[in-house]
Amino acid sequence: MTDEDRTISDRIQERLDDLTRAERQLALSILENYPASGLGPLAALAKGANVSVPTVARMVQKLGYKGYPDFQADLRDELGAIAKGPIAKHETWAGAAPSEHILNRFTDAVIDNIRNTLAHMDPAAFDEACAWAADQNRHLYIVGGRITHTLAEYLFLHMQVIRPNLTHVQSTSNTWPHYLLNAEEGDVFIIFDVRRYENNTLKLAEMARARGAKIILFTDQWRSPVHRLADISLTSRIIVPSAWDSLATPMLLVESMISAIQSLNWDATKGRMEELEEIFDQTKLFRKFT
Amino acid sequence: MTDEDRTISDRIQERLDDLTRAERQLALSILENYPASGLGPLAALAKGANVSVPTVARMVQKLGYKGYPDFQADLRDELGAIAKGPIAKHETWAGAAPSEHILNRFTDAVIDNIRNTLAHMDPAAFDEACAWAADQNRHLYIVGGRITHTLAEYLFLHMQVIRPNLTHVQSTSNTWPHYLLNAEEGDVFIIFDVRRYENNTLKLAEMARARGAKIILFTDQWRSPVHRLADISLTSRIIVPSAWDSLATPMLLVESMISAIQSLNWDATKGRMEELEEIFDQTKLFRKFT
DNA sequence: AGAATTGTGAAAGATTTATCTCAGGCCGGT
DNA sequence: ACCGGCCTGAGATAAATCTTTCACAATTCT
Secondary structure (H helix, E strand, O other): OOHHHOOHHHHHHHHHHHOOHHHHHHHHHHHHOOOHHHHOOHHHHHHHHOOOHHHHHHHHHHOOOOOHHHHHHHHHHHHHHHHHOOOOOOOOOOOOOOOOOHHHHHHHHHHHHHHHHHHOOOHHHHHHHHHHHHOOOOOEEEEEOOOOHHHHHHHHHHHHHHOOOEEEEEOOOOOOOHHHHHOOOOOEEEEEEOOOOEHHHHHHHHHHHHOOOEEEEEEEOOOOHHHHOOOEEEEEOOOOOOOOOOOHHHHHHHHHHHHHHHHHOHHHHHHHHHHHHHHHHHOOOOOOOO | OOHHHOOHHHHHHHHHHHOOHHHHHHHHHHHHOOOHHHHOOHHHHHHHHOOOHHHHHHHHHHOOOOOHHHHHHHHHHHHHHHHHOOOOOOOOOOOOOOOOOHHHHHHHHHHHHHHHHHHOOOHHHHHHHHHHHHOOOOOEEEEEOOOOHHHHHHHHHHHHHHOOOEEEEEOOOOOOOHHHHHOOOOOEEEEEEOOOOOHHHHHHHHHHHHOOOEEEEEEEOOOOHHHHOOOEEEEEOOOOOOOOOOOHHHHHHHHHHHHHHHHHOHHHHHHHHHHHHHHHHHHOOEOOOO
16 A cells, blocks of 8 residues: 555554644544544634644644645545545445445444434433433332343443442343342333343343333334333334344433433532543543633 | 525536636536535636636635635535535434434434444454454454443353354453463454553553454544554544443444454354254243244 | 643744736627 | 627735744643
8 A cells, every 4th residue: 555545534543643642632633524624724723623723733744744735735635536536426434445345234224223213212201211210219220131231231330320229130140139029119120122032031020010110121123022011112223234133223222311311310420420520631631621 | 495405516506607608617627626626725726727816706706705715614514514424414313302302412423423433444454353353263352341341241242152262351350360361372352442441451452462462452532552552443433412432333343343253254153053042942041033 | 850742922924815907808789 | 890898817916814933831741
């Protein structure tokens, strides 16, 4: 590969290590909205990246350009070359790969899943599920199966920060903790069950139901049998060009829910969030907002 | 269709008749190499179209712009919008909810993350990573951190079905299994590390590197320090309107990788999957899929 | 503590834009 | 063929903008 074949984007990424913090911040900002942001005035670029004007000037020279206009000229050339290429190219996600590449086919499918899932989602039900899960008076049980165990754990991990009074249950475990039987009316079970659906999960749901607990179910488009017991079912489309199903879409829902619950419980979690901010500061990747 | 939806290209073509000969010549030249040529200096554009400088100035004003820079700004905006792709064109995903609903905002961000991640992905590197991970002669270690543990486990779960000779390592564990030290040259480590980056993970990577193992890293846009040791880094964009980051995009990559590896090893995988099905049937853990 | 990085403010320098004037060319009508 | 109106380009120039680079202080890193 000659130097000519390389896009500026590649070049920037390669040299990312040689750059200082502010320069890296700038570089990422350029990549963020590429290549449009680099084609405007230098001052605008600096402002957009929250760095100073001299930092921009310094960086482009570090990248080997005579000056900012020189850098822009290169960007324009590249833009021209791209446009000349496969013009009416069907939506490829990874531009550098053919559309038959697994990355593109897979991403196509996932986007399609997301679109389809959201189109059939009932926002009111979603909001209600969030409200239940946010209610600290209700004990919260999170239940995952063999594959969905990872999703359940992911949710549990975050909920732990947001609120107390919750339990992570693995439905595959053949010895459910005794305290599970202490579930009371009004408690909330968040259950994950996608095909192939698990008998243990169903049994657990039945027990929860019998004790008057609320059930929120994350399932797939074919719907786990648990959905007959569930108060709220959140259904995702999960088919992809693979021998397995995709949990990317359910994960999106879970993360959305975490975000929503976090907003509801903001007062309570604010303190913890500030601690998190401090932790982020320690990574020294960001400027402090002044 | 409002005026906003129209591209500059459209606008120019519409008004082509109102333009004089030299202006038309200029307009066609702009469309010829669109939009790169319009983003350079005015004089360069004039020269490229074989018209004079005043002609350019006159035309952009005729098109309703205050001046050439104004015209360029519009072009840049449009370029930014194009880069986002048709999908991200501010669409409400959950139609039943307002666009400010967390579901819509979150999904917007995730789609944007996916687009951005794929745009900067090097398919060749991805393919090579898949090839390494598929190679059963190399022992495969999968390493996750506190949050990414779930992703690591998810990958491990699937790889178990596809191939033997692999190990799941939790970097947070302070007692790494002894056999980890038996890593040989040519073995492969798949390491997950997103902010905030974990020291244990870095140490583990250093040890792996020292023993001559290959390192494949899943990280975020700010790149874990491990990336300096990694043979292949797969970076994802993970920012969402939430107090936490989103693993949906890395998960998409992981699932794509699983799918790719599964194709490479299909002959072997097929048998293993069938065995697995039998085992599951025997344990009656799962309901038969009818 | 010392070194490196970064931001501020400013000023000089370079480039670019917007305009003007004017001459030459094109074109339709007489 | 000639005229008059309009378009166009050349050259010049003033104004505006942008880039580059200072020095120095503040901040951050080691």
